[in-house]
Amino acid sequence: xxxxxxxxxxxxxxxxxxxxxxxxxxxxxxxxxxxxxxxxxxxxxxxxxxxxxxxxxxxxxxxxxxxxxxxxxxxxxxxxxxxxxxxxxxxxxxxxxxxxxxxxxxxxxxxxxxxxxxxxxxxxxxxxxxxxxxxxxxxxxxxxxxxxxxxxxxxxxxxxx
Numbered sequence: 001x002x003x004x005x006x007x008x009x010x011x012x013x014x015x016x017x018x019x020x021x022x023x024x025x026x027x028x029x030x031x032x033x034x035x036x037x038x039x040x041x042x043x044x045x046x047x048x049x050x051x052x053x054x055x056x057x058x059x060x061x062x063x064x065x066x067x068x069x070x071x072x073x074x075x076x077x078x079x080x081x082x083x084x085x086x087x088x089x090x091x092x093x094x095x096x097x098x099x100x101x102x103x104x105x106x107x108x109x110x111x112x113x114x115x116x117x118x119x120x121x122x123x124x125x126x127x128x129x130x131x132x133x134x135x136x137x138x139x140x141x142x143x144x145x146x147x148x149x150x151x152x153x154x155x156x157x158x159x160x161x
Contacts, residue, residue, distance in 0.1 A: 039075050042082060048073065052095045060093035060102050072104050072118070083118050086125050091116070095134045105131030 039059065041048045044066035051061045059075040063082075072083040072093035085091040088107025096102045102118040108125070115128040117135075126132075 040080055042071065042073070042080065045070075048080075050075070051093065054096045054098055054100070056098070056100070058096055058100060060096045060104070062090075062092040072102070072106065072116075072123075074100075074102060074118075076100075084123050086114055086116060086123065088113075091123075092131070093118070094132065097135045097137050099137070101135060103132035103135045 039048055039050060039061075040063075042063045042065050045064040048063035049061045050059050053059045061073060061075075062070045063073045063080065064070045067089075069085075069089040070092070071085060072091040074081045074083060074093065074096070083091065083093060083102065084106075086106040087109040088111055090113075091104060091106035093102045093104040095104070100119070104116055104118075105113040106116045106123060106125075107113050112129055113131060115126040115130055115132045117124045117126055117132075
C-alpha cells in the first residue's frame with residue numbers, strides 16, 4: 001500500500017472517530033444529579049425504611065421506636081410524621097399518591113394486620129385483613145394482598161362500592 005493511500009485511510013478513520021465522539025454524550029451530560037437525604041428515625045429509634053415517593057417529594061415507609069415497635073411514617077418537608085397504628089404495635093406505609101393519601105398495613109389490638117388509608121391526619125381501617133401496596137391518584141383504587149381463611153393470600157384490587 002502506498003503512503004498516500006495509507007494516509008487517506010488513516011484520515012478517514014480519524015474523522016469517523018471524531019464524528020463518533022462528537023455524537024456521543026459526554027460524561028457530564030450522561031450523569032443525572034441526585035441528592036441523597038438522610039431521613040432519620042423516630043425519637044429514640046435507630047433506623048427507618050422508605051418505600052415510595054410522590055411528585056411533592058413526600059416519602060412514606062416505616063421507622064422503629066425504642067420499644068421495638070415500628071410505625072408507618074411520612075417524611076414531608078424535612079419532618080417525620082408518625083402515622084400511628086390501628087391499636088397494635090406496628091404499621092407500614094407502602095405508597096403515597098399525589099394528594100398525599102397513604103396506604104399500607106397496620107396491626108389492631110388483636111395483632112391482625114389490616115389495610116389502612118391515611119388522609120387528613122387520620123388512619124382509616126378499611127376492614128380488609130391484609131395490606132395495600134399501591135394507590136391510584138384519586139384514591140378510588142388500591143392494590144395489595146388480602147388474607148383469607150387459613151391465611152391463604154389473594155392478590156386483590158379494591159374499588160369503592
